[in-house]
Amino acid sequence: MTRQMTGAKMVVEALKDQGVEVVFGYPGGAVLPIYDEIFQQNGIRHILVRHEQGAVHAAEGYARSTGKPGVVLVTSGPGATNAVTGLVDALMDSIPLVVLTGQVPTFMIGSDAFQEADTVGITRPCTKMNWLVKETDKLADTIHQAFHIATHGRPGPVLVDIPKDVQFATGTYVEKPQARTAHYQPRLAGDPAIIEALVEAMEQAERPVFYTGGGVINSGPRASALLRDLVAETDFPITSTLMGLGSYPASGKNWLGMLGMHGLYEANLAMHGCDLMINIGARFDDRITGRIADFSPNSLKAHIDIDPSSINKVIHADFPIIGDVTHVLEEVLRVWRARGAKTKAVAVKQWWDQIEEWRAVKCLRYTNSTTTIKPQYALERLEALTLGRDRYICTEVGQHQMWAAQFLGFEDPNRWMTSGGLGTMGYGTPASIGVQIAHPDALVINVAGEASWLMNMQEMGTAIQYRLPVKQFILNNERLGMVRQWQELLHGERYSHSWSEALPDFVKLAEAFGAKGILCKDPKDLDDAIMEMLEYDGPVIFDCLVEKHENCFPMIPSGKAHNEMLLGEADTQGVIDAKGSVLV
Amino acid sequence: MSPLNIEKGSTSHSAYDLRSHMSDMVETHTLAILVENEPGVLARVIGLFSGRGYNIESLTVAEVDHSGHRSRITIVTSGTPQVINQIKMQLERMVPVHEVQDLTVEGPFVSRELALIKVIAKGEHRVEALRIAEIFRANVVDSTLQSFVFEITGTPEKVDAFCELMRPLGEVRLARTGVAAIARGV
Numbered sequence: 004m005t006r007q008m009t010g011a012k013m014v015v016e017a018l019k020d021q022g023v024e025v026v027f028g029y030p031g032g033a034v035l036p037i038y039d040e041i042f043q044q045n046g047i048r049h050i051l052v053r054h055e056q057g058a059v060h061a062a063e064g065y066a067r068s069t070g071k072p073g074v075v076l077v078t079s080g081p082g083a084t085n086a087v088t089g090l091v092d093a094l095m096d097s098i099p100l101v102v103l104t105g106q107v108p109t110f111m112i113g114s115d116a117f118q119e120a121d122t123v124g125i126t127r128p129c130t131k132m133n134w135l136v137k138e139t140d141k142l143a144d145t146i147h148q149a150f151h152i153a154t155h156g157r158p159g160p161v162l163v164d165i166p167k168d169v170q171f172a173t174g175t176y177v178e179k180p181q182a183r184t185a186h187y188q189p190r191l192a193g194d195p196a197i198i199e200a201l202v203e204a205m206e207q208a209e210r211p212v213f214y215t216g217g218g219v220i221n222s223g224p225r226a227s228a229l230l231r232d233l234v235a236e237t238d239f240p241i242t243s244t245l246m247g248l249g250s251y252p253a254s255g256k257n258w259l260g261m262l263g264m265h266g267l268y269e270a271n272l273a274m275h276g277c278d279l280m281i282n283i284g285a286r287f288d289d290r291i292t293g294r295i296a297d298f299s300p301n302s303l304k305a306h307i308d309i310d311p312s313s314i315n316k317v318i319h320a321d322f323p324i325i326g327d328v329t330h331v332l333e334e335v336l337r338v339w340r341a342r343g344a345k346t347k348a349v350a351v352k353q354w355w356d357q358i359e360e361w362r363a364v365k366c367l368r369y370t371n372s373t374t375t376i377k378p379q380y381a382l383e384r385l386e387a388l389t390l391g392r393d394r395y396i397c398t399e400v401g402q403h404q405m406w407a408a409q410f411l412g413f414e415d416p417n418r419w420m421t422s423g424g425l426g427t428m429g430y431g432t433p434a435s436i437g438v439q440i441a442h443p444d445a446l447v448i449n450v451a452g453e454a455s456w457l458m459n460m461q462e463m464g465t466a467i468q469y470r471l472p473v474k475q476f477i478l479n480n481e482r483l484g485m486v487r488q489w490q491e492l493l494h495g496e497r498y499s500h501s502w503s504e505a506l507p508d509f510v511k512l513a514e515a516f517g518a519k520g521i522l523c524k525d526p527k528d529l530d531d532a533i534m535e536m537l538e539y540d541g542p543v544i545f546d547c548l549v550e551k552h553e554n555c556f557p558m559i560p561s562g563k564a565h566n567e568m569l570l571g572e573a574d575t576q577g578v579i580d581a582k583g584s585v586l587v
Numbered sequence: 588m589s590p591l592n593i594e595k596g597s598t599s600h601s602a603y604d605l606r607s608h609m610s611d612m613v614e615t616h617t618l619a620i621l622v623e624n625e626p627g628v629l630a631r632v633i634g635l636f637s638g639r640g641y642n643i644e645s646l647t648v649a650e651v652d653h654s655g656h657r658s659r660i661t662i663v664t665s666g667t668p669q670v671i672n673q674i675k676m677q678l679e680r681m682v683p684v685h686e687v688q689d690l691t692v693e694g695p696f697v698s699r700e701l702a703l704i705k706v707i708a709k710g711e712h713r714v715e716a717l718r719i720a721e722i723f724r725a726n727v728v729d730s731t732l733q734s735f736v737f738e739i740t741g742t743p744e745k746v747d748a749f750c751e752l753m754r755p756l757g758e759v760r761l762a763r764t765g766v767a768a769i770a771r772g773v
Contacts, residue, residue, distance in 0.1 A: 311680060
């Protein structure tokens with residue numbers, strides 16, 4: 004039996020068939036027929052944001068915290084262009100999104116019509132795939148394909164551009180099982196011969212390290228469980244990228260902490276000194292590797308990635324394994340156990356002794372103060388006072404993000420939402436809204452800097468409208484902290500435009516939105532203020548005035564290797580040369 | 588602060604120096620890419636090359652299977668082995684790309700280009716143009732008292748050589764298709 008319906012109705016039907024519960028969106032002329040259909044049903048909940056960028060980041064937060072694709076609905080022209088930053092953010096961090104945009108009617112395309120933009124042209128390099136649907140008969144098939152592509156292989160954002168006449172016209176609905184998806188079936192199982200070789204290398208390794216990334220989380224909770232088994236049974240140390248935090252618990256005994264530019268001393272030196280590096284779902288980003296020529300010079304490297312183009316892109320892989328993390332880890336564990344679960348235990352024990360020496364450096368130490376709140380102290384207290392709660396953390400981008408990654412512990416995957424690849428200031432507030440929509444009873448905190456937070460603060464209106472008790476924990480140093488830090492270290496302390504001379508009163512701002520505002524500037528008041536935030540049943544803007552000139556350490560300066568880390572202020576004199584300063 | 592001293596050919600102005608430790612021998616490869624014949628697919632492929640800074644020396648595209656909605660894009664590109672490898676991987680992961688063949692690696696292949704060359708010449712030069720055309724097996728497809736249009740098919744090098752011989756004889760105007768290529772044998 005074929006079903007006839009309008010294109011607008013097809014959109015809603017297809018979303019229901021795909022199991023979509025929530026859509027983040029903003030209406031406009033070119034999507035009115037779809038909004039009319041949304042009005043006449045109850046199966047799908049629509050969350051009205053305040054800006055289309057907010058819709059995409061909210062959908063990212065939703066997707067990252069649930070493992071399901073996030074869905075966005077926006078209008079043509081400015082609606083679509085406002086969504087672009089979110090699309091690139093999701094592309095860089097491999098977040099599955101399906102973004103539906105309205106378009107001017109097909110007969111007006113190309114005429115510079117009102118609110119017309121070449122959406123598929125603009126978003127082609129910003130999406131994993133996109134489509135302009137010109138016939139209603141193809142609409143349902145395209146939407147089903149869109150979900151398939153967004154969620155299979157390396158996840159990513161896809162976009163379907165739907166002209167208004169296609170929404171009005173009637174056509175045949177294509178059911179989900181009939182949609183064309185056969186042409187896109189990425190390989191999931193790794194090459195058994197290379198897995199066997201990797202297991203052999205694991206048996207021989209004297210200084211092994213697991214280096215894990217967002218791919219473990221994208222592969223699903225089973226991947227994290229397998230990773231934990233593998234780490235427990237081999238007793239190898241494990242570090243993770245920013246995107247992979249939570250796949251192995253921070254309280255786990257083999258955990259070295261995050262690696263990379265602001266990663267932990269022990270994690271980076273383990274990477275530098277290892278003889279076997281097992282990369283699971285990470286991509287050798289430049290924040291991780293530092294100077295390529297001196298990156299982990301004496302190790303064999305295994306690279307497990309579902310995206311073949313990630314392998315050998317930056318770092319040569321000795322054991323290139325193309326496949327899904329869950330499938331590959333299952334096979335690695337099976338082969339390793341079948342071969343007798345052997346490791347060079349004595350050598351690995353010595354390796355651990357070395358790591359303990361590095362750990363004893365206590366690279367996250369900082370000088371606390373009794374008069375000013377140090378940002379690190381604020382996060383330590385936040386961690387202590389929220390420990391054990393059903394907690395989700397979002398961040399903006401900058402120093403606070405790195406401190407959050409260093410000082411907060413993540414026990415489970417999908418609990419940490421941050422903009423890694425693109426580094427999008429303004430990500431955290433809308434992301435926290437998306438997370439809270441998915442987990443209404445959980446504690447959702449956005450650790451922010453005041454500058455990032457101001458970039459999408461309009462989304463507080465969304466939080467109020469849907470009674471979302473998101474906690475905006477702003478570490479306010481009245482500076483663009485990371486920019487200021489680089490200017491201090493690289494640009495002769497010339498602080499060009501890296502501070503805000505006219506910040507709002509955040510408490511009054513909170514009240515203007517209808518939220519609760521809390522100001523805290525004395526370390527002695529901090530615990531009480533944080534408890535007040537946690538106990539308040541509603542959204543809170545917490546203005547935490549912190550030390551203005553604190554730098555984020557440890558730090559691997561641009562163009563340096565892992566063993567050239569700066570541990571604190573005393574190390575910083577003249578360390579970054581002219582060549583390093585041109586790097587990003 | 589001392590002046591910036593960036594090594595010639597270094598990529599360090601844009602990101603970390605990715606290539607210094609790898610082979611920097613630039614190779615030319617001919618890729619045959621079978622794609623879904625749908626709007627935007629060519630833009631997608633070209634966008635990959637411009638967005639990631641890869642070279643395109645020649646590009647041709649046409650539908651090769653009407654009922655199956657398939658087009659073949661032939662690209663001649665150049666780069667270090669690591670870059671060529673990345674180009675293939677990046678192409679292969681595109682959703683509307685069905686197959687990427689590196690003809691240069693896979694074995695002997697035939698590559699041909701068609702060119703239309705207008706030569707505006709007088710007197711003895713017209714005779715000389717016709718004589719050279721005969722040697723190159725170029726056909727005259729249009730003639731006026733002032734001009735000829737030659738059609739020539741061959742490798743890009745043959746087309747180049749023909750054009751170079753024509754230039755001293757008069758004004759040369761040129762339209763080239765770019766390279767189409769296919770593997771020899773089955």
